């Protein structure tokens with residue numbers, strides 16, 4: 001099977017929109033479907049609802065040509081050979097994934113099928129979802145030979161989603177029939193044979209014509225589990241290093257040195273060993289809970305994941321105690337905050353540890369002035385501006401006359417700040433860094449009281465593990 005394939009992508013959230021733009025970029029004909037008419041009209045007119053590097057360029061390049069937007073799922077289904085389901089799978093009150101959107105989309109697709117179609121799960125879903133989709137379609141009277149349901153999990157990080165899509169570590173294709181597997185492999189062929197990397201204007205990244213991504217062909221269930229297990233493992237790695245950071249802090253060692261030493265073991269690897277204020281975002285918290293729930297449902301006790309969640313929650317509290325130990329009291333204190341999104345490089349504030357900390361500061365009576373290069377608008381929806389909460393569009397304005405400055409995510413821009421200017425802008429040169437962006441020695445030399453995570457500083461005596469004996 002060669003040449004462009006007709007693809008429908010259902011859902012134009014982070015995953016769906018990136019997938020649609022990237023499938024068009026590698027040569028396919030793509031229709032991206034969403035039931036939100038307003039969003040569809042924004043996209044049709046060239047508006048981009050999310051902040052994602054390279055996405056505007058790709059949409060601009062292909063919109064109206066290889067990339068169309070519509071709210072007509074029936075027409076999109078009929079025009080497509082493969083239909084990717086990339087709708088939301090939010091967390092339900094029990095912690096399990098709420099699959100009602102997937103269910104609704106599957107039924108609607110079933111009612112529109114007029115020839116052989118390959119349905120592809122792209123959203124993160126629990127194992128067995130594949131079978132459920134199959135049942136839903138059959139219940140709607142579609143004969144078995146007219147469709148296959150497959151799983152092709154995404155491993156995109158927000159902020160670098162386009163590069164992650166086009167230069168992936170691996171491509172996982174879970175399919176039960178050769179026919180469906182062949183179609184999925186054909187879709188990714190421009191990447192797997194390296195053709196895309198030689199193209200003019202190709203989005204640059206780690207892969208190249210001589211270093212193409214591997215394809216892993218699996219069962220549909222294995223593909224579903226790979227996705228959940230990958231996210232749960234990465235979250236575990238983060239919680240692990242956060243506890244190690246706490247040990248370092250109490251013992252007077254530097255977690256950055258320890259992480260380097262750990263990461264040099266190729267069996268462990270250096271990535272996702274950055275200690276901080278805990279993980280957030282639309283995936284890790286939800287997927288850890290969902291995977292734990294899946295394990296429970298199949299009778300397996302995965303208490304390790306409960307511990308991972310507990311550590312993650314405690315890490316925010318610990319940071320908060322650190323701020324308290326530096327400031328003594330909170331009421332009326334003016335706090336500058338740099339970073340509101342759940343990490344740098346995105347405007348997404350879902351499950352953002354930064355917003356949790358800001359909310360706690362406000363509850364304690366602080367006056368917060370916050371800056372984030374992209375997340376101001378989305379933050380305002382959750383924490384409206386008011387007498388206690390001000391948003392500014394310049395990092396130095398956040399620091400102006402503040403009793404302390406907190407760094408809550410890791411935008412590259414924060415690494416490039418003029419520290420001298422920050423020093424004299426602040427009322428007191430206290431910088432509490434939840435992401436370990438600066439060198440403690442240099443900060444001390446510059447006259448900052450600098451507290452970070454898992455590193456001994458000049459204020460070691462203020463370490464909560466030690467100072468808790470003396471305060472409040």
Ligand code: UDX
Nearest residue numbers: 154155156157158272273274276279280281283342343
């Ligand atoms: C994640 C997965 O990486 C991706 O494969 C999946 O498809 C979706 O979920 P994303 O949520 O965009 O991607 O963010 P990621 O970069 O993985 O970071 C998640 C959270 O962990 C952030 O809050 C980040 O700040 C935190 N983190 C990450 C750490 O605290 N330390 C680290 O070393 C790495």
